[in-house]
Amino acid sequence: MNITNHDIECVFQLPSENPITGICRVISELGISVNTMVEIGVASGNSIQQWRHFLPETIIHGIDPWIIDDHYNPDLPDVGFCTELGTTQAEADALYASVIEKFSADTRIIIHRGRSTEHNIPPPIDLVYIDGSHDHEAVLTDIRTYLPRIREGGLLCGHDMGVPGVTAAVLETIGTNGVLLPAFVWITCV
Numbered sequence: 001m002n003i004t005n006h007d008i009e010c011v012f013q014l015p016s017e018n019p020i021t022g023i024c025r026v027i028s029e030l031g032i033s034v035n036t037m038v039e040i041g042v043a044s045g046n047s048i049q050q051w052r053h054f055l056p057e058t059i060i061h062g063i064d065p066w067i068i069d070d071h072y073n074p075d076l077p078d079v080g081f082c083t084e085l086g087t088t089q090a091e092a093d094a095l096y097a098s099v100i101e102k103f104s105a106d107t108r109i110i111i112h113r114g115r116s117t118e119h120n121i122p123p124p125i126d127l128v129y130i131d132g133s134h135d136h137e138a139v140l141t142d143i144r145t146y147l148p149r150i151r152e153g154g155l156l157c158g159h160d161m162g163v164p165g166v167t168a169a170v171l172e173t174i175g176t177n178g179v180l181l182p183a184f185v186w187i188t189c190v
C-alpha cells in the first residue's frame with residue numbers, strides 16, 4: 001500500500017480519536033501481545049498513563065531528555081513545539097521530576113532521561129511509539145534505530161503525521177507499508 005498526500009488529507013478528515021486509543025484498537029483487533037514497549041517523547045507522561053490504562057501488564061520504557069534545545073523551538077513550527085516542556089530548563093527539570101513522581105509506584109514503567117539514541121532498550125520490543133523530536137533527521141534516526149529492535153509481528157507507530165519532517169521521514173522509510181489512523185497517527189506492522 002502506498003500512502004499518498006491524498007490519503008493523508010482523507011484520514012485527517014475522519015472524526016478524531018485519541019492517538020493511543022486508536023493504536024490500542026489496532027493492537028486489540030490484530031491480537032498483538034505487547035509485553036514490552038518504548039515511547040520516545042514522554043513530556044508530562046499523559047500518553048504513558050493512557051498506555052498503562054489499555055495495557056496494564058506491559059513493561060513501558062519512556063525516553064525523553066527533558067531539555068530545552070533547538071529541536072523544540074517555538075519559532076520553528078515545522079519542527080514542532082511541546083508546550084508542556086516550558087521555555088526554561090528549570091521548567092523542563094520540574095516536568096521530569098513530576099513524571100518520576102507520577103510513576104514511582106509502578107515498577108513496570110521505566111523512565112530514561114536522555115535522547116532516544118542515548119538509550120539502548122534491548123530487543124525484542126513489541127511496540128515502539130515515536131513522539132519525540134519532530135525534526136526530519138530525528139524522526140528518520142528514530143525509525144532506523146528502533147525498527148530493527150521490534151520483533152516480527154510487532155508494531156512501529158508514531159504521532160504527528162502531517163508535520164513536514166514527520167511525513168517526509170515516514171514516507172521515506174515505512175511509507176509503502178504503513179497505514180494512517182485518525183489523530184495524526186502512522187502505524188506499520190513489522
Ligand SMILES: C[S@@+](CC[C@H](N)C(=O)[O-])C[C@H]1O[C@@H](n2cnc3c(N)ncnc32)[C@H](O)[C@@H]1O
Pocket residue numbers: 040041042043044045046047048063064065066067071072082085114115116117131132133138
Ligand atoms: C510531543 S511531546 C511528547 C508528548 C507525549 N508523547 C504525550 O502524548 O503526552 C515531545 C517530547 O519529545 C521529547 N524529545 C525531543 N527530542 C527527543 C529525543 N531525541 N529523544 C526522546 N525524546 C525527545 C521532548 O522533550 C518532548 O517532551
